[in-house]
Amino acid sequence: MLIIGAMKSGTTKLIHDLDCIPEICLSARKETNFFIKAIKEDRLSQTNESSLLAKYQNGWPSLNPLKHQYALEVSTSYAKVPVQPMAAGLIRRVSESTSSSFKVIYIPRIPIDAVSPFYRHAFTSYLAWARNHRIAVLSHDILSRHLLAIYSYAKQLEKFSSWLSRESLLLINFSMFTQAPAEIAREVARFLGLDSCFEFEDSGVRHSSDARLESYRDIAEYTLPPDLANWKLSSSQRETIIHLLREDIKRLREVYEFDTSEWTEFN
Template identity: 25%
Template sequence: MFPNFIIIGAMKCGTSSLYHYLQLHPELGMSAIKEVDFFIEENNYNKGISWYQSQFQGDFKIFGEASPNYSKAHYFKGVPRRMYELVPRAKLIYLVRDPIERIISHYTHNYSEGREHRSIEDALQELEDNHYVMCSKYFWQLQHYFEFFQEDQMLIIPSYRLRDERRATLQQIFKFLGVDDSFYSNDFEQQMHKTNKKRRKGKLSRFILESPVIKTLKGYIPDSVKDPVKKAIRPEVTKPELSSATRVKLQEYLHADVDRLRTFSGLSLDGWEL
């Protein structure tokens, strides 16, 4: 069994929430793990097709997965080609968010995980080929799929619509996927991964939390146990503020890409800074 649709990103745009909501639909079977990353050579591609098929189990009309790393073409090469070779008729869903807000969220995530040690201003000193910025160049990322997939195989969803107009947005997605778009669950009202105060991993906490034993066990440990441990060993992280100069620099750098996304998608993207 192979997926009929794939959520290709973007990172920090609500892919975890959408994965959860789609799991609730009785006709949709989502992958056993959320971020399968199969089409990424450096990650799970070498595990083989049988391993990928094993991620899709059950009696469902269609299957899907969600791997935000699929829209990091500057970092992981060849994803659209591998995807097309295996599932050429798959439908693609791309969640997007205000590019600058996504960059701040991405930076905060990396900083809290202990992978980023610079200030946000230092991290954005150079914008060309900057990982944070490239992940927010949504049209540029999509262009890598145009060579293989047709436009009618792609659906672009602004994350604010999934947050503020959830029922209508999910109906749009269900219709795009060809399943019952009248389905509704009270669990759709739950906002997944609502932003809480981030906590930064230090060397000790990284050593503890990323050890093979803890990685294996943490999926079975309830939050009531994990949360006090996190508070004890991880200091709080405050969301950083961009300087006016850096914000303007980002607006100017990303403006053309956002304009191309608007033209391609027909979306107004109201509320974005650019």
């Protein structure tokens, strides 16, 4: 089972919350990015799909077939086409060649709300990226094409929905997840055909760039904008996002029947 994103939409918390479901086994690493690495390293030229699946399964050393029904990982890079390779195509090949099944969870979030966390993450994770983009993004009304790709939700989902059945794809409302994480965990259990009467334990986990922001400020003030923690979109940047993503969000609503009624700027 895969949680493919979207980035900065609570995927870290969700995977840890789902650890309370007895039949689910979490991967040893949260983001294995296994299929992205396999594409970049051209592993299928060296092995077949069955061998690739076997290597993939090594990411769950604690998996107990007598207890667990699902192996779960989060790799948001699987939904970052074209900035990242199209992992969905390779996952499909492995699934069809080995008769293995995959289920996908995706958490859309109002794009404008995700942008500030996106930039804090990007600037504090990749200093070279920060050096190249700090002036362009923060001083001018330029937006990263990486960002616009990530938050083109319908476009990213198409890579999976083109071959997965609708019963194998679950979209989670980000607002509901933040307000009622226990109900979302039970919704996932029902989606997987598991007993939803387990005792929920809120993991309390949050993925934040704040700690990195403070540590990097000491060593790279020349790179990080001094007000990054409080940075917000300009009116021009907001208008650009709304204009460029409105049609994609319309498709998210109409094709995937996802409720965007609270996304007032896009309706």
